Amino acid sequence: MKPLCVTLSVNGQEYPLTLTRAATLLQILRNDLHLNGPRYGCGLGQCGACTVLIDDRAARSCVIPAVELDGRTITTLEGLAEHGRPHPVQEAFIEAQAAQCGYCLNGMIMTTVALLRSNPEPSEIEIRQALTGNLCRCGTHLEILDAVRRAVQGSLKRAAQAPPTTSAKGGAQT
Numbered sequence: 518m519k520p521l522c523v524t525l526s527v528n529g530q531e532y533p534l535t536l537t538r539a540a541t542l543l544q545i546l547r548n549d550l551h552l553n554g555p556r557y558g559c560g561l562g563q564c565g566a567c568t569v570l571i572d573d574r575a576a577r578s579c580v581i582p583a584v585e586l587d588g589r590t591i592t593t594l595e596g597l598a599e600h601g602r603p604h605p606v607q608e609a610f611i612e613a614q615a616a617q618c619g620y621c622l623n624g625m626i627m628t629t630v631a632l633l634r635s636n637p638e639p640s641e642i643e644i645r646q647a648l649t650g651n652l653c654r655c656g657t658h659l660e661i662l663d664a665v666r667r668a669v670q671g672s673l674k675r676a677a678q679a680p681p682t683t684s685a686k687g688g689a690q691t
Contacts, residue, residue: 523587527552528596534583542578542586543567546593554594554623558652565624565651569593575631594623597630605675606630606668613664617655624651629665637672644669 520535527550534545546552546569555578558566562577569578570592597604603611606629616622625648632639632647639647644665653661 521584523584525583525586525591526589527591528593536584538582538584540583542569542581542583542591545583546578546591552593552595556620556623558620558624563650563652564621565628566621568624568627568651570627570631573631573634575628592627594626597626604630605671606633606664609668609671610661610664613660613667615657615660615664617657621651621653621655625653625661625664629668632665633668633672637669639669 520537522533522535525532525534525545527546532550534549536545543555543557546555547557555569556566557579558564560579562580565577567577567579568575570576570590571581571586572590573592597607604626606626610616610622610626615625628647628651632644636643644662648661648665
């Protein structure tokens with residue numbers, strides 16, 4: 518196999534890399550970029566431990582060839598924090614004590630972030646459906662659901678407190 522030159526945009530940084538077609542995104546993130554938020558779980562894209570955001574959508578990095586992501590925006594757990602502060606979803610998981618061993622948390626958090634970016638007010642059913650493909654072997658499902666509910670409430674509260682944006686004509690928009 519002939520190596521290919523690609524540039525991966527990960528957590529706001531550009532990484533020019535020479536990759537084989539067989540290299541998965543998870544391998545590159547962990548082994549080459551030393552980003553250990555995404556975990557190796559099943560290697561089949563079924564457990565969710567390796568979840569990252571690709572163009573703000575949850576994706577299983579263990580089954581995606583890295584060479585296919587040239588020009589796409591990739592966000593890992595490490596890229597969620599802003600100005601040294603945990604992302605609000607991470608804060609909600611901490612508040613709800615939604616971890617036991619912590620192995621599944623990367624996938625749970627990244628899936629929750631993707632859900633809230635596409636649907637800021639998900640119903641209980643939509644929350645459960647979004648997390649269906651993420652496995653937790655420790656049994657902290659109730660705490661995880663509580664954390665997602667807290668994240669939804671926090672996001673609604675922040676939206677209500679945000680000042681209205683203004684249009685180019687000077688009028689307020691909501």
